[in-house]
């Protein structure tokens with residue numbers, strides 16, 4: 338265990354499970370299964386078998402068939418490929434696309450790029466908890482709408498969208514439905530044989546797999562396909578070229594099997610930690626919870642205090658690792674656009690702290706985080722008394 342810091346930033350990335358590391362190690366070096374899976378020789382065939390096995394493991398996790406899965410470098414690439422690829426594949430039928438302002442940048446900025454290239458994008462706003470109103474989505478769908486993209490679990494607030502209801506609506510209106518499941522895959526149950534989802538993105542490192550590998554699921558339905566966005570070798574059905582990284586794929590496969598087997602235990606664990614954290618800070622004066630108080634993913638807890646400046650709060654939290662206003666915005670210093678879309682002011686958004694919990698975090702970690710957060714709030718109030 339790392340003793341230099343207390344890690345409560347699992348929504349940014351998770352440490353790899355030791356069993357994932359073992360699987361990856363067996364692929365590396367001259368004694369390992371390192372060969373190019375596309376090579377026809379015996380070493381290549383061994384790598385291809387590793388890839389096939391991992392594909393089956395991810396398929397089992399998602400309740401689908403291995404043939405539906407495309408390996409990518411992570412959810413960023415899966416989102417780009419799903420959205421741009423589907424928009425291009427269906428451009429001759431119409432150019433209207435729908436998403437939400439609370440999406441991850443990998444989704445939102447892909448739509449913005451398409452808007453600059455002549456597509457027409459409608460942004461459906463969430464309610465104050467970050468949840469989509471299905472009637473507003475229904476009203477936004479037009480004759481020429483081709484694609485709706487709404488994430489499953491929000492990475493900043495833990496808000497969960499009703500992807501079954503969204504998918505049912507999209508199917509009834511002959512629109513493709515993509516969901517960014519980077520924060521839910523391996524954590525919440527996903528049964529794609531049953532769910533009306535056409536395209537789904539996930540990434541290994543949000544559920545104890547390695548960074549740099551992900552999956553795009555493409556449903557086997559008429560008019561559900563994506564055009565490639567990169568060109569090269571013929572890998573992955575000519576949809577996504579590039580030599581497959583057998584070690585990363587083996588790690589992701591193992592992470593999928595672990596998540597499938599330990600799902601209940603993982604969920605109970607993060608719920609207990611989240612509840613403990615909330616119980617330890619809820620009485621702080623002026624504390625606001627960002628996102629749903631109930632019904633969200635229990636592994637994410639986002640709180641803010643309007644009269645406190647986010648950066649000094651983060652510094653005073655050391656050595657507890659949490660995310661500020663937004664993990665992705667923390668270098669830009671901009672208040673989180675996700676929290677702004679929930680109606681929070683710049684000040685409120687800037688003071689936000691996201692605690693996120695996972696498999697290797699302990700109750701002791703939570704107790705340290707509670708103590709540090711309370712200390713940090715008092716400290717910030719003492720150096721800049723607002724009232």
Ligand SMILES: *Cc1c(COP(=O)(O)O)cnc(C)c1O
Nearest residue numbers: 411412413441443492519520540
């Ligand atoms: C982490 C994350 C991504 C990006 O995943 P990468 O593996 O960094 O490409 C996309 N969407 C959401 C919701 C995420 O949490």
